Amino acid sequence: MEGRPLEDAELVERAREGDVAAYEALVERHREVVFRASYLITRDAAEAEDAAQEGFVKAYRALDRFRPGAPFRPWVVRIATNEARNRVRSERRHADLAVRAVVARPSGETAPSPEAAALLGDERRTLISALNRLPEEDRAVIAHRYLLDLSEAETADALGLRRGTVKSRLSRAMGRLRAALEEGEEP
Amino acid sequence: MSRHPAIDLERSLRALADEVFPEAPPLAPAVAERLRAGQVMPGARGERRRRRWSRRRLVVLAAAAILLLLAATAVATRLGIGAIGVRIDPSPTASGSAAPETGAAFGRRIDLAEAREAVRFRIGLPDDLPLPDRVWLEDDPFGDRVAMAWRADRSAGLPGIPWTPWGLVLLETDATGEVGVKELVPSGLGGTAEIRSVSIGGAEGLWIDEPHDLVIRIPGGERRLRVTGAVLLWHADGVTYRLETSLALEDALSLARSMPRGGTSRAPAV
Numbered sequence: 001m002e003g004r005p006l007e008d009a010e011l012v013e014r015a016r017e018g019d020v021a022a023y024e025a026l027v028e029r030h031r032e033v034v035f036r037a038s039y040l041i042t043r044d045a046a047e048a049e050d051a052a053q054e055g056f057v058k059a060y061r062a063l064d065r066f067r068p069g070a071p072f073r074p075w076v077v078r079i080a081t082n083e084a085r086n087r088v089r090s091e092r093r094h095a096d097l098a099v100r101a102v103v104a105r106p107s108g109e110t111a112p113s114p115e116a117a118a119l120l121g122d123e124r125r126t127l128i129s130a131l132n133r134l135p136e137e138d139r140a141v142i143a144h145r146y147l148l149d150l151s152e153a154e155t156a157d158a159l160g161l162r163r164g165t166v167k168s169r170l171s172r173a174m175g176r177l178r179a180a181l182e183e184g185e186e187p
Numbered sequence: 188m189s190r191h192p193a194i195d196l197e198r199s200l201r202a203l204a205d206e207v208f209p210e211a212p213p214l215a216p217a218v219a220e221r222l223r224a225g226q227v228m229p230g231a232r233g234e235r236r237r238r239r240w241s242r243r244r245l246v247v248l249a250a251a252a253i254l255l256l257l258a259a260t261a262v263a264t265r266l267g268i269g270a271i272g273v274r275i276d277p278s279p280t281a282s283g284s285a286a287p288e289t290g291a292a293f294g295r296r297i298d299l300a301e302a303r304e305a306v307r308f309r310i311g312l313p314d315d316l317p318l319p320d321r322v323w324l325e326d327d328p329f330g331d332r333v334a335m336a337w338r339a340d341r342s343a344g345l346p347g348i349p350w351t352p353w354g355l356v357l358l359e360t361d362a363t364g365e366v367g368v369k370e371l372v373p374s375g376l377g378g379t380a381e382i383r384s385v386s387i388g389g390a391e392g393l394w395i396d397e398p399h400d401l402v403i404r405i406p407g408g409e410r411r412l413r414v415t416g417a418v419l420l421w422h423a424d425g426v427t428y429r430l431e432t433s434l435a436l437e438d439a440l441s442l443a444r445s446m447p448r449g450g451t452s453r454a455p456a457v
Contacts, residue, residue, distance in 0.1 A: 146200035
């Protein structure tokens, strides 16, 4: 039967009542951002997959604590990143957000966007290096806002911060990133 | 002039996303299969609690055996009480800041009445103490976390915790995930790793009388703190308690035992 796609809130409501198919639809809708958020912490695709999967299962079990009407996406991102952090920490690795380029991409994958293609190799490396020199708090807010493409409000929910704090922290972090890039340009 | 004006930088960062992430795997079938196989209902807390209780029992039983070996061990060991893990590690990472920065690590400042409204468990307070001088609240996806501190006052029986203004710091959380990990160095490697298994009103606990690092989860990351007081950890009826003090073990136990079990606070909202 054709129909409009259900909103997250409707799917959450159905999932709360035990409708696994509704929850499956939510997972499908948000799997990419949740996996990416986990990957920023684990830096390993297999571990990120495990953390993301566990995050979704934990979120399902915690649905009774989910505030009706709240956005689902940042909530599940937060749960999955906590899971990723716990996994990394249990292996005594440094549990912070770090960015690195994917060296080998699976064959058959779609070509990068024109914007990505326009990024020169050197510029990309400089940007990643500058990003990784930032304090973790700065990196986290930039990664959530731009790499995961969350809105400011979603970034605030995912990081457990106030929206105003995200705004000011993001502005400060971007300033530092710009300074780090300029430093990197000096001969 | 910078070659990275704001708009270009934002665009570059967004474009970078295509470069830094591998392709996301199809998670939905695996998640659905697990949910169907486990017949888990949303909010199945009973199941979680039973599992955690069982895990906690195992951890404490293991701890009883392991504690005897800590003095000589050179192998990383992991214990835990409720939402706080304990790691005895022969090769710890860099030490945290010397002074526990409790405010920044424990969430936003709040008053006790607000905290009582905000958390889902009932906040327990030691009977013999006045109300705390400071209260912080941290929201967590897996539970609520409240921290309270009393100023050092030797005449009131609260000697100061070294390098802090506090005589007692009490953290309570009903989190189901791990919110913090204590890292200790075993004896023979610069530490003593003295941990004792204790009982608080029938609940198992740990007493750690050695400076150590506490790695605590905060929004967007985690923070490493140097803990200079002794710490009593215990878990009762779904709530994990962490009490930091300069008191001797018997006095700390006496304070802990004066608190109602499982977050069922004696006090009405202030």
